[in-house]
Amino acid sequence: MTDPLAPEPTPSVVRRTPVPPSVSQPVATPLWPSVVYRATDADELDRIYEGELPGYSYAREGHPNADVLAAKIDRLEGRRLGGPAGIVSSSGMAAVSAVLLGLLRAGDHVAAGNQLYGRSLRLMTSDLPRMGFATSLFDPTDAASVEAALTPATRLILVEVVSNPTLRVADMEAIVALGAQRGIPVVVDNTFTTPRMYQPLTQGADVVIHSVTKLLGGHADVTLGYTAADDPDLAAAIRTAAVTWGVAPSPFDCWLAERGLHTFEVRYDRAEANAVAVADALAGLDGVRAVLYPGRTDHPDRARAAKLFGSRTGNMVSFVLDGGRPEVNAFLRAAAAIPFAPTLGDVATTISHPASSSHRALTAEAREALGMPEGFIRLSVGIEDADLLIDELTAAVRASQ
Numbered sequence: 288m289t290d291p292l293a294p295e296p297t298p299s300v301v302r303r304t305p306v307p308p309s310v311s312q313p314v315a316t317p318l319w320p321s322v323v324y325r326a327t328d329a330d331e332l333d334r335i336y337e338g339e340l341p342g343y344s345y346a347r348e349g350h351p352n353a354d355v356l357a358a359k360i361d362r363l364e365g366r367r368l369g370g371p372a373g374i375v376s377s378s379g380m381a382a383v384s385a386v387l388l389g390l391l392r393a394g395d396h397v398a399a400g401n402q403l404y405g406r407s408l409r410l411m412t413s414d415l416p417r418m419g420f421a422t423s424l425f426d427p428t429d430a431a432s433v434e435a436a437l438t439p440a441t442r443l444i445l446v447e448v449v450s451n452p453t454l455r456v457a458d459m460e461a462i463v464a465l466g467a468q469r470g471i472p473v474v475v476d477n478t479f480t481t482p483r484m485y486q487p488l489t490q491g492a493d494v495v496i497h498s499v500t501k502l503l504g505g506h507a508d509v510t511l512g513y514t515a516a517d518d519p520d521l522a523a524a525i526r527t528a529a530v531t532w533g534v535a536p537s538p539f540d541c542w543l544a545e546r547g548l549h550t551f552e553v554r555y556d557r558a559e560a561n562a563v564a565v566a567d568a569l570a571g572l573d574g575v576r577a578v579l580y581p582g583r584t585d586h587p588d589r590a591r592a593a594k595l596f597g598s599r600t601g602n603m604v605s606f607v608l609d610g611g612r613p614e615v616n617a618f619l620r621a622a623a624a625i626p627f628a629p630t631l632g633d634v635a636t637t638i639s640h641p642a643s644s645s646h647r648a649l650t651a652e653a654r655e656a657l658g659m660p661e662g663f664i665r666l667s668v669g670i671e672d673a674d675l676l677i678d679e680l681t682a683a684v685r686a687s688q
């Protein structure tokens with residue numbers, strides 16, 4: 288080790304300065320923005336590429352902040368140590384793309400849930416067909432519908448555990464069993480449920496995907512994704528696609544998301560307790576036609592939710608306001624202290640209105656058929672005081688009517 292007080296070893300300020308030696312270690316994770324890593328000689332670089340020595344070469348191929356973040360999400364997902372590490376990507380959609388690009392071959396068919404996140408649904412109905420992949424959609428709450436969607440060419444099943452925004456619960460046991468029986472990888476987008484509620488890989492699924500942008504990052508200031516597979520061949524195929532197609536995450540985003548993850552479990556538990564209280568309060572109000580929350584006894588999939596999630600019920604609450612667009616606008620204006628913003632998973636509560644955002648491309652009739660009339664409102668419940676939230680929402684519902 289060189290003496291940090293020794294004269295600067297580089298003959299030019301243009302050249303990089305070595306990191307000062309230190310026997311003490313930083314407590315917080317350092318940020319490593321470096322795009323490249325230098326090796327001592329060509330043999331050492333060879334051994335880094337072959338995985339014989341720990342190290343990095345070029346940031347698109349991997350960097351320490353992504354690895355620190357991946358290891359934390361791996362742990363949350365209950366993954367065994369020593370398996371292939373999770374892969375962090377520049378967004379949740381980048382993770383979906385890496386999985387599709389890594390696992391599909393020409394001629395393959397994809398079966399997917401019919402209420403996926405809007406952009407995932409677009410991949411199924413528009414982009415994959417444009418590239419020559421056949422796709423079919425199924426009702427994930429109905430095992431017969433899933434089975435009917437499979438063909439001899441099906442190479443991938445993509446499903447979300449809890450649907451957006453109607454919060455229906457997929458028949459995960461049947462879907463995972465069908466995938467195993469037919470040798471089709473089951474890919475689960477676990478964004479809404481989070482590993483606090485459901486851990487797909489421990490329940491027999493093959494690939495898990497997250498939009499880290501949402502509850503895991505938790506502060507609405509980072510756009511990132513994550514995906515992982517326990518099978519080394521699946522994991523390697525996805526990692527190669529992620530590196531080649533360039534969905535690499537920024538070190539700063541990984542650093543921020545890792546910071547957010549320290550409080551994920553306490554944030555999640557508090558938001559869920561708030562959601563239970565909010566769902567019950569809304570259900571008692573005049574002007575609220577229906578409340579959709581997997582924790583309530585009137586939820587259509589209550590028994591399945593209890594079986595899959597135990598006592599967990601999530602932070603997402605949807606409800607149907609009596610009336611149409613004027614009542615929705617009056618509600619949103621009266622609830623102005625709660626941001627009307629088309630996202631979820633922030634520390635503070637946000638409100639969204641699918642008919643004017645995520646599902647605006649559908650006709651009113653098509654939305655109605657999915658159980659989403661004009662008065663349908665979705666809450667991503669945050670960690671603020673439950674009484675404050677209930678007071679604000681109650682006043683806004685009254686103002687709307």
Ligand SMILES: *Cc1c(COP(=O)(O)O)cnc(C)c1O
Pocket residue numbers: 378379380381404407447451476478479497498499500501510511512
């Ligand atoms: C937001 C979201 C995505 C996409 O994630 P981005 O980080 O916005 O790309 C995918 N799936 C679900 C369920 C989501 O909520």
